[in-house]
Amino acid sequence: MSRIIAGAAGGSTLNSVPGNLTRPTTDRVKEALFSRLDAFNVIAGARVLDLYAGSGSLGVESGSRGADSVDLVEFDAKASAVCQRNADLVNTVAGRKVVSVHRSKVESFLDRAADSAIWDLVFLDPPYPLDEPALAAVLAKLVPHLGEGAVVVVERSSRSPEPAWPRGMERFAEKKYGETRLWFAEPGVEALDAAEAAALETADLEAAGAVEAADLEARD
Numbered sequence: 001m002s003r004i005i006a007g008a009a010g011g012s013t014l015n016s017v018p019g020n021l022t023r024p025t026t027d028r029v030k031e032a033l034f035s036r037l038d039a040f041n042v043i044a045g046a047r048v049l050d051l052y053a054g055s056g057s058l059g060v061e062s063g064s065r066g067a068d069s070v071d072l073v074e075f076d077a078k079a080s081a082v083c084q085r086n087a088d089l090v091n092t093v094a095g096r097k098v099v100s101v102h103r104s105k106v107e108s109f110l111d112r113a114a115d116s117a118i119w120d121l122v123f124l125d126p127p128y129p130l131d132e133p134a135l136a137a138v139l140a141k142l143v144p145h146l147g148e149g150a151v152v153v154v155e156r157s158s159r160s161p162e163p164a165w166p167r168g169m170e171r172f173a174e175k176k177y178g179e180t181r182l183w184f185a186e187p188g189v190e191a192l193d194a195a196e197a198a199a200l201e202t203a204d205l206e207a208a209g210a211v212e213a214a215d216l217e218a219r220d
Contacts, residue, residue: 002016004061009064014055015055017079025057034065037151040151053101069098070100071102072099120151122153128157139169146187158179163185168187
Protein backbone atom coordinates (compact mmCIF):
# COMPACT_ATOMS: atom_id res chain seq x y z
CA MET A 1 0.00 0.00 0.00
CA SER A 2 1.22 3.49 -0.86
CA ARG A 3 1.36 6.11 1.86
CA ILE A 4 1.97 9.78 2.54
CA ILE A 5 5.65 9.77 3.41
CA ALA A 6 6.18 12.97 5.41
CA GLY A 7 4.59 16.13 6.72
CA ALA A 8 1.38 16.84 8.61
CA ALA A 9 -0.38 13.73 7.28
CA GLY A 10 2.75 11.59 7.09
CA GLY A 11 2.19 7.87 7.59
CA SER A 12 -1.40 7.95 6.33
CA THR A 13 -2.29 5.15 3.91
CA LEU A 14 -3.37 6.40 0.50
CA ASN A 15 -6.43 5.04 -1.24
CA SER A 16 -5.58 3.31 -4.53
CA VAL A 17 -7.35 3.33 -7.87
CA PRO A 18 -8.68 -0.20 -8.50
CA GLY A 19 -7.38 -2.24 -11.41
CA ASN A 20 -4.73 -1.14 -13.90
CA LEU A 21 -6.33 2.16 -14.76
CA THR A 22 -3.42 4.23 -13.45
CA ARG A 23 0.33 3.80 -13.05
CA PRO A 24 1.05 5.12 -9.54
CA THR A 25 4.48 6.44 -8.60
CA THR A 26 6.14 3.96 -6.25
CA ASP A 27 6.97 5.09 -2.72
CA ARG A 28 10.68 4.59 -3.46
CA VAL A 29 10.61 6.91 -6.47
CA LYS A 30 8.36 9.37 -4.64
CA GLU A 31 10.78 9.55 -1.72
CA ALA A 32 13.69 10.16 -4.11
CA LEU A 33 11.71 12.83 -5.96
CA PHE A 34 10.72 14.72 -2.83
CA SER A 35 14.26 14.56 -1.44
CA ARG A 36 15.33 16.46 -4.53
CA LEU A 37 12.45 18.94 -4.32
CA ASP A 38 13.19 19.56 -0.64
CA ALA A 39 16.81 20.31 -1.55
CA PHE A 40 15.54 22.74 -4.17
CA ASN A 41 13.34 24.42 -1.51
CA VAL A 42 10.30 24.45 -3.77
CA ILE A 43 7.50 22.84 -1.72
CA ALA A 44 6.76 24.98 1.36
CA GLY A 45 4.13 27.60 0.54
CA ALA A 46 3.93 26.50 -3.10
CA ARG A 47 0.93 26.51 -5.40
CA VAL A 48 0.99 22.96 -6.79
CA LEU A 49 -0.65 21.47 -9.87
CA ASP A 50 -0.82 17.67 -10.31
CA LEU A 51 -1.88 16.76 -13.86
CA TYR A 52 -3.00 13.24 -14.80
CA ALA A 53 -3.21 12.90 -11.03
CA GLY A 54 -4.29 9.25 -10.81
CA SER A 55 -4.67 8.72 -7.07
CA GLY A 56 -3.29 12.20 -6.39
CA SER A 57 -0.26 10.80 -4.61
CA LEU A 58 2.24 13.49 -5.64
CA GLY A 59 -0.04 16.44 -5.05
CA VAL A 60 -1.26 15.09 -1.73
CA GLU A 61 2.34 14.51 -0.61
CA SER A 62 3.06 18.16 -1.46
CA GLY A 63 0.06 19.31 0.56
CA SER A 64 1.19 17.26 3.55
CA ARG A 65 4.65 18.83 3.30
CA GLY A 66 3.46 22.42 3.48
CA ALA A 67 2.29 23.49 0.02
CA ASP A 68 -0.17 26.38 0.28
CA SER A 69 -2.59 24.96 -2.30
CA VAL A 70 -2.80 21.87 -4.50
CA ASP A 71 -4.94 21.26 -7.59
CA LEU A 72 -5.42 17.63 -8.65
CA VAL A 73 -6.63 17.18 -12.24
CA GLU A 74 -7.98 13.77 -13.22
CA PHE A 75 -10.62 12.91 -15.84
CA ASP A 76 -11.54 9.33 -14.94
CA ALA A 77 -14.50 9.17 -12.55
CA LYS A 78 -13.14 6.36 -10.35
CA ALA A 79 -9.68 7.89 -10.10
CA SER A 80 -11.16 11.33 -9.40
CA ALA A 81 -13.17 9.88 -6.50
CA VAL A 82 -9.97 8.32 -5.09
CA CYS A 83 -8.23 11.68 -5.45
CA GLN A 84 -10.95 13.25 -3.31
CA ARG A 85 -10.59 10.65 -0.55
CA ASN A 86 -6.82 11.17 -0.51
CA ALA A 87 -7.22 14.95 -0.58
CA ASP A 88 -9.43 14.67 2.51
CA LEU A 89 -6.52 13.07 4.41
CA VAL A 90 -4.57 16.34 4.14
CA ASN A 91 -7.53 18.72 4.34
CA THR A 92 -8.73 17.16 7.60
CA VAL A 93 -5.33 17.50 9.26
CA ALA A 94 -4.85 21.04 7.92
CA GLY A 95 -8.30 22.16 9.02
CA ARG A 96 -8.83 23.85 5.66
CA LYS A 97 -9.11 22.99 1.96
CA VAL A 98 -5.49 22.70 0.89
CA VAL A 99 -6.09 20.10 -1.85
CA SER A 100 -8.81 20.57 -4.48
CA VAL A 101 -9.89 17.97 -7.03
CA HIS A 102 -10.92 18.83 -10.59
CA ARG A 103 -12.54 16.14 -12.73
CA SER A 104 -11.43 17.32 -16.14
CA LYS A 105 -9.28 16.50 -19.11
CA VAL A 106 -5.90 18.14 -18.65
CA GLU A 107 -6.11 20.10 -21.90
CA SER A 108 -9.58 21.43 -21.04
CA PHE A 109 -8.50 22.39 -17.52
CA LEU A 110 -5.56 24.43 -18.84
CA ASP A 111 -7.67 26.02 -21.58
CA ARG A 112 -10.16 27.19 -18.93
CA ALA A 113 -7.54 28.37 -16.43
CA ALA A 114 -7.70 32.08 -15.74
CA ASP A 115 -4.76 34.21 -16.84
CA SER A 116 -4.10 34.88 -13.16
CA ALA A 117 -3.76 31.15 -12.34
CA ILE A 118 -0.10 30.62 -11.44
CA TRP A 119 1.62 27.48 -10.11
CA ASP A 120 5.06 27.05 -8.56
CA LEU A 121 5.34 23.26 -8.81
CA VAL A 122 3.74 21.11 -11.51
CA PHE A 123 3.69 17.32 -11.77
CA LEU A 124 2.86 15.51 -15.00
CA ASP A 125 2.63 11.72 -14.94
CA PRO A 126 0.76 11.09 -18.19
CA PRO A 127 -0.38 7.64 -19.25
CA TYR A 128 2.12 5.83 -21.46
CA PRO A 129 -0.23 5.88 -24.49
CA LEU A 130 -0.09 9.71 -24.55
CA ASP A 131 2.13 10.49 -27.52
CA GLU A 132 4.96 13.01 -27.51
CA PRO A 133 3.20 15.73 -29.58
CA ALA A 134 0.24 15.65 -27.18
CA LEU A 135 2.58 15.99 -24.18
CA ALA A 136 4.42 18.85 -25.88
CA ALA A 137 1.10 20.64 -26.43
CA VAL A 138 0.22 20.34 -22.73
CA LEU A 139 3.65 21.67 -21.71
CA ALA A 140 3.16 24.65 -24.03
CA LYS A 141 -0.19 25.43 -22.39
CA LEU A 142 1.55 25.44 -19.00
CA VAL A 143 4.16 28.08 -19.79
CA PRO A 144 2.05 31.22 -19.13
CA HIS A 145 0.90 29.76 -15.80
CA LEU A 146 4.33 29.15 -14.26
CA GLY A 147 5.54 31.37 -11.46
CA GLU A 148 9.05 32.73 -11.23
CA GLY A 149 11.40 29.86 -10.34
CA ALA A 150 8.67 27.27 -10.87
CA VAL A 151 9.63 23.62 -11.25
CA VAL A 152 7.94 21.21 -13.67
CA VAL A 153 8.40 17.47 -13.13
CA VAL A 154 7.55 15.04 -15.94
CA GLU A 155 7.47 11.34 -15.05
CA ARG A 156 7.79 8.84 -17.89
CA SER A 157 9.00 5.34 -18.62
CA SER A 158 12.78 5.10 -18.72
CA ARG A 159 12.37 4.07 -22.38
CA SER A 160 10.47 7.23 -23.35
CA PRO A 161 12.28 10.03 -25.19
CA GLU A 162 12.95 13.39 -23.61
CA PRO A 163 9.87 15.63 -23.84
CA ALA A 164 9.87 18.33 -26.52
CA TRP A 165 10.17 21.41 -24.30
CA PRO A 166 8.21 24.43 -25.55
CA ARG A 167 9.65 27.90 -25.88
CA GLY A 168 9.88 29.42 -22.40
CA MET A 169 10.58 26.10 -20.63
CA GLU A 170 13.94 24.35 -20.36
CA ARG A 171 15.16 21.14 -18.80
CA PHE A 172 17.66 21.54 -15.98
CA ALA A 173 17.90 17.98 -14.64
CA GLU A 174 17.08 14.36 -15.41
CA LYS A 175 17.13 11.34 -13.08
CA LYS A 176 16.47 7.67 -13.72
CA TYR A 177 15.15 5.35 -11.00
CA GLY A 178 14.73 1.82 -12.29
CA GLU A 179 11.99 1.82 -14.93
CA THR A 180 11.07 5.45 -14.18
CA ARG A 181 12.69 8.59 -15.56
CA LEU A 182 12.05 12.04 -14.11
CA TRP A 183 12.61 15.20 -16.14
CA PHE A 184 12.89 18.55 -14.35
CA ALA A 185 12.29 21.83 -16.15
CA GLU A 186 11.71 25.47 -15.30
CA PRO A 187 11.07 28.80 -17.01
CA GLY A 188 13.89 31.31 -17.39
CA VAL A 189 16.59 28.85 -16.33
CA GLU A 190 19.57 30.32 -14.54
CA ALA A 191 22.74 28.55 -13.47
CA LEU A 192 22.65 27.14 -9.96
CA ASP A 193 25.11 28.62 -7.50
CA ALA A 194 27.67 26.33 -5.88
CA ALA A 195 25.65 25.78 -2.68
CA GLU A 196 22.47 24.86 -4.59
CA ALA A 197 24.36 22.51 -6.89
CA ALA A 198 26.06 20.79 -3.95
CA ALA A 199 22.76 20.39 -2.07
CA LEU A 200 21.06 18.87 -5.12
CA GLU A 201 23.96 16.50 -5.76
CA THR A 202 23.91 15.30 -2.14
CA ALA A 203 20.14 14.73 -2.29
CA ASP A 204 20.50 12.81 -5.56
CA LEU A 205 23.22 10.54 -4.18
CA GLU A 206 21.23 9.78 -1.03
CA ALA A 207 18.02 9.18 -2.97
CA ALA A 208 19.70 6.96 -5.57
CA GLY A 209 21.36 4.95 -2.80
CA ALA A 210 18.04 4.46 -1.02
CA VAL A 211 16.33 3.29 -4.21
CA GLU A 212 19.19 0.90 -5.04
CA ALA A 213 19.19 -0.54 -1.52
CA ALA A 214 15.43 -1.05 -1.63
CA ASP A 215 15.68 -2.78 -5.00
CA LEU A 216 18.39 -5.12 -3.71
CA GLU A 217 16.32 -5.92 -0.62
CA ALA A 218 13.30 -6.68 -2.81
CA ARG A 219 15.34 -9.20 -4.83
CA ASP A 220 16.56 -11.06 -1.71
